[in-house]
Amino acid sequence: MTAAISPRSNFHYKQLETPLRKTPFRQIGFGRLSGADMGERKTRFIQALKNNLQCPAVNVPNIDSVTIHYDGPLTAAEVQGSFGAVINPLGASLDNPPPGATQVDSTFAEPGKFQTYALVCAIQWRFDIDPVMFTAKVNSYTAPTSGVAKPVSPDIFVSQVGGSGNGDFGTTAALGIAAGTLTPAVLEWAWWAEFAFFYMTRGYYLQWQYGHNFNIINDSLRYTAYLPTNAQEGSASSSEIDLAFFLRKVNTYYVNSLNSGSIALAIDRVRAGNESLGAVAGQSVFHPSRSLETVGGTYGGAGLRPMLRGNAEFRRLSAPFLAWPGVPLGLKAQQQSSDDAGLMQAYLDAACGLGGPIPGTFTEFANINTGNTIAGTSGQTGVEPSLDSGGSVANSLELLAQRTVYKGGPFRISVAFKGWELTPDQAELLRSPDVRSTLQESCGCQVGWTGA
Secondary structure: OOOOOOOOOOOEEEEOOOHHHHOHHHEHHHHOOOOOOHHHHHHHHHHHHHHHHOOOHHHOOEEEEEEEEEOOOEOHHHHHHHOOOEEOHHHOOOOOOOOOOOEEEEOOOEOOEOOOEEEEEEEEEEEEEOOEEEEEEEEEEEOOOOOOOOOOOEOOOOOEEOOOOOOOOOOOOOOOOOOOOEEEEEEEEOHHHHHHHHHHHHHEEEEEEEOOOEEEEEEEHHHOEEOOOOOEOOEOEEEEEEOHHHHHHHHHHHHHHOOOOEEEEOOOEEEEEEEEEOOEEEEEEEEEOOOOOEEEEEEOOOOHHHHOOOOOOOEEEEEEEEEOOOOOOOEEEEEOOHHHHHHHHHHHEOOOOOOOOOOEEEOOOOOOOOOEOOOOOOOOOOEEEOOOOOOOOEEEEEOEOOEEEEEEOOEEEEEEEEEEEEOHHHHHHHOOHHHHHHHHHHHOOOOEOOOO
């Protein structure tokens, strides 16, 4: 799917110049067809190929790889451009970066094409997310365009009293700011990306179509996808994490990359009750507090990794595949379930798939309105006894019904190929029926290619 989206101004493309490309062990037999005659050369080549094909995947050198970096959630248009009906990391290039990507690292000289003949033995479709996950209570505040003092940011505040105003908003009221500038919010860190990847593995098939009609792989992405562990050895753990730097990163990303008009504020007050202040009834009384400056974070991820249990970092092919130079590799994820794909897209969307401005602000249901909660009968509905010294008053207090959701945490998607680069002479030998037959008889190995 092609989206008419211009690259972000902070996008970077990094061409990886690995020293492996200049060393001989990336090639079978170090790139030579040694021997006095062709018969001896074939024998030595088959023996070298047999030894290499039987080694563990971890010892097989990388041929080429590409990694797409995303620094956080995306706009709805960017989600459709990068994670629509087709997800194709191999198509990423300097001239055509995926929408919403902030950096592309690639060893491909030309996107998605090998420079030489390559015997592919294993492939990778890998996710990387932040190593810690949490959800924190915060407030959403209209982003200032110049330096201002931080406003009062409490855990709870009152939007209206008795159905007729007099809430905490106003320059002379408890919050000291205008109505509409502050809403209750949450900061979701990293786990939303793992949820998105979970539904990606269920909603997409991994398809490897080489050439016009040659299909190598066409099965559920969950059988190939891999998420590395970020936990302590053998387990996950929790601990208190301070929010200061996390909030700074999220706010910078939302304002600079998502053009958000709001930022997330840490909570520095707790509400103690209401009192008549400045001759106005029902004003909130706040106590300074640092109790919400930290949050319990979970290291090592949540639920996706057990769902991919048994998957290795690289999926070994049942038969090595001989790829030609300059031919598009064609490895991509193709949507199979619109339901799961839609959930993936909603988790990646900074507006949670609900449309509207960023960050997403919504209530529990479409027919529950944003704004003040129900007024009811003054003095009876939603009352809280006041702290007034002259006697308690039953004030009916209203809150804001909506919540604003911020999503933080970078994520990456990588596609890579393991195997060996071949010279044209070696590739021609593999196309020989007697070489392939001898190879199969000696070690049970088969080699596939587009004419096999």
